[in-house]
Amino acid sequence: MTNVLETSGGLSRLGDLVHRFVLVGAEAAHDKAGNCGGDPVSAALRLILREIDETVLPRYLTVYDSDRPLARLVVSNRRLFALECEGNVATEVPSDPPAAARVFVQGLRNLAATATILRIRTSGRALEIGHSGVSCSASHLAAAAGLSENGGDADRLDAFVDQVKPFCHGWTRCGAQDNRTGGDSELADHLIGLSETGYGLTKSSRVAPARPECAVVPLPEDVSLVVAADGRRRLIAVIPTETASEVLSVWAGIYRSDS
């Protein structure tokens, strides 16, 4: 688990300034994770995204665990073009931008979870900007990872909802004051009723599950029920069963480090 975050902008004077500037941010991210009960992996991921967002010219960014290189990122114009993990060929990225963002986020989250002492250094001017031409902005990656702009993880469930609602016949996001529904309105009403029964919750966690979770329950007629919980908030949705693996993949990209 990441417990120290550090970055370096290089040896130049400007680099030193950037280094110091980024260190302040890194310490803030670490402090937020450590003192506010946040997720250290998300804090590390946020730091990597910040580096991407601050890189305008074509650059290679190398991610280290202490002094051991883990991966090289190809970044330009505040966008991530490629992710090459040490010892592996570059991660194959789908041409569809939302799917590409999920693949990038999974890779970056793995890096954030793997590194004990995470460091990021600029390692030269990028000569080739990706092979597929697909790229994702730091803000797009943050949204795909369920990271909010204010530094918290509170909207991970909303990020999940936003990404899966195109699949849903009907859905309700409830458990907060601003309940939302979408899709078939009659179906959404029934899903609210199902939510009120405590469906899918263990008795011991009827108030709020200890950890985020996402259940998929196949039903007749080639539809499945999705029940995702994050704290007191829940998404209950009906999706075509054929999209279940994609929905689980979206959830894993937001909440799991090994997906």
Added chain:
Amino acid sequence: MSISAHLDGLRSAVPGCSLVAFGDLNARLVLRASSARSRPQEQLDELCTQAASLLSNTAGETVMQRVFGETGEIPTEAVVLTPDEVRIYVRSTGEQADVLCCLCDSAMDAEGAIAAARRVLNIISDGQ
């Protein structure tokens, strides 16, 4: 072959599986479990309770009645992802309320795990 032997066999057969538990959904009790390490009873109870919540009637109605307002069979399987584990629940298709719960580290082959659990549950429920 004993129930415990069937559960041990299933745990060995499913990659990344650390726990297999056999339970009764009506009683919400785990009757037998096979685990790589000892598990607190509360964890086993929680698995069975979640299985019952997902795969039993809610307030006397099936999920199909609740969601679609029409009769329908009780669901017989569910996959639950958490940040660090995957729970797979398979319930018997007949009158019995038997359930198998598998705890795995990845959802890579959830379909294979469900199929294997279904085969073992059928054998156990048939008393073979």
